[in-house]
Amino acid sequence: MSIFVDEVTVEVTGGRGGNGKVAFRREAHVEFGGPSGGNGGHGGNVYFIGDEGKNTLIDLKYNRHIRAKDGTHGQIKGMHGANAPHTYIRVPLGTIVYDDKNQLIGEILYHGEALLIAKGGKGGRGNISFASNKNQAPDFAEQGDLGQKFVAKVELQVLADVGLLGYPSVGKSTLISVISNAKAKIAAYHFTTLSPQLGMVRVQDDEFVVADLPGLIEFAHLGVGLGIQFLKHVERCRVLLHILSMESDNPFDDYQKINKELELYDEALKDRKQIVVANKMDVEGAKEKVDALRKELKDVKIFEISALSKEGLEELKHEIVNVLKEIPKLKPKESTRVYTFSEEKDSPFIIKKADDGVFELSGEKLFQLFNRIDVNNESAIKRFSRQLRELGIDDALKEAGIQNGEIVRIFSYEFEYLE
Structure with missing residues (x-):
């Protein structure tokens, strides 16, 4: 494992x-x-x-x-x-x-x-x-x-077209195992899925990736249960399959609490496309519960399935395919990293007086020049000195108040300042 x-x-x-x-x-x-x-x-x-x-x-x-x-x-x-x-x-x-x-x-x-x-x-x-x-x-x-x-x-952040959303034991692991090639662990206790399971679903000429994510519970946005570990993977799913168990005492209350956790974690998730699924329609009293759920969610289409008996799965898979065709692919995050020196061109070095009275020179551009020289080669040292003058370091040291004979330190190299 x-x-x-x-x-x-x-x-x-x-x-x-x-x-x-x-x-x-x-x-x-x-x-x-x-x-x-x-x-x-x-x-x-x-x-x-x-x-x-x-x-x-x-x-x-x-x-x-x-x-x-x-x-x-x-x-x-x-x-x-x-x-x-x-x-x-x-x-x-x-x-x-x-x-x-x-x-x-x-x-x-x-x-x-x-x-x-x-x-x-x-x-x-x-x-x-x-x-x-x-x-x-x-x-x-x-x-x-x-x-x-x-x-x-x-x-x-797990990349999947569809993320399975819902409380533990609503049947997510069973569903992914019967509609995809994923081999999920299935049991009737909380947090069967301790890590995301990915599966490929094929519907005629179309296919999509579905993720069974760790079960979500109330206060997950605060880190309760698997909390943040679950929620951050939801961010990259294009569609959320919100699964409600008809074994629950109040499926509508479950629906509201799960959506509240999403919103508290990231307000943008409240606008993520969801497909609502009533699972375990084969249990006693399921029909009455789904009818009550429809009264609460008047404008939401609810798909009735039984993952265990595989009823209603074909209609659900076709709905997912149709919804995905209307939703654009994920765009990569925009990088802020630039592979250049972070120092400004007009300030390629920094001067400060250390606690021991030595004038210290630092800066990325200066560090690069320093590492290029062989400190044991006199000609290389002379060339480095010319580069320092070209950078304006002599004038900057004078402005900083350096006196003749004081010590200047450039990283591991020290020399005596002489006008």
Whole structure:
């Protein structure tokens, strides 16, 4: 028996780009050997890919650290390093991914659909890329950029055309087992269904997916019973099949309470299309109860069925098909995530004075530049210093009140400020 997991957090890391190479041509009969260090390859991306054969996030629960491979380093003779292969993680349809700032990255609605989760870093440039008329023999190269790294929140909202709605033991599991290919557990006690069951229903040339969702009870919107775990899966169903048991003392009261729970959880759900079904019409007194229900729900068409004896099922299935033809397919949620630096272009760095009196420089753009340098290469350090001046850091430090001889810290690197 598989465990149903519909929410998990995972750390995702794009691969780091390979380092550029510092090399020079050393060939016979070549009097002036120029730079020949190649560029590093790009790091791999992390993708989630939709798999209609999966219905739980259990794989991610036991794979909390997902890391793409790094690009290979540049080589001599101008040979570039190979790009790393991308990493693909298969997830169920209906998977929604948020980043560590709770911004939506995207969701997966279709089989084979790939969603970019974390980008790999660009490969560093080798010294052959820095050759110019002014510097014909550069003796430095760039290191590869780091890949994106963050803790992602992954949620699953079961994707189904039709969701079965109703109190526990109204016959949802029996119904899905007789109209679809789902093999649901059936018993006469609360919460038989502890995880959603999906089944495919075929009606002549049409088909739809139906979900038997965990039983709903009063105060579910507050987390009572299976509460929120149930309700969040209702959001993605295009049609709700509201099943009422004629064994209940008051089916109309059940109908009102279930709809109230939906509205309290998400007001938009009160407008979701519902098909009302009176189940267990084979029990004693069912006819009187359904007649009383029709008096209360004057403008609602009620379908009478017995899932156990399979009566009334064909008419119900045709009604579902007709209703689904009038309801548009789900649109994906709109992502707010943009794969660029969050710093503004006119403010690529931040200056603050730390508790130890050191002037600290930070910022995503600055972090990227810093990670590209080899701090053990004097030429690379000089180039980095020029980049800092071009960013306006010298002027900004003066405005911040720095004095000659004070220390500046850029991440793990410290230097003395000299005018």
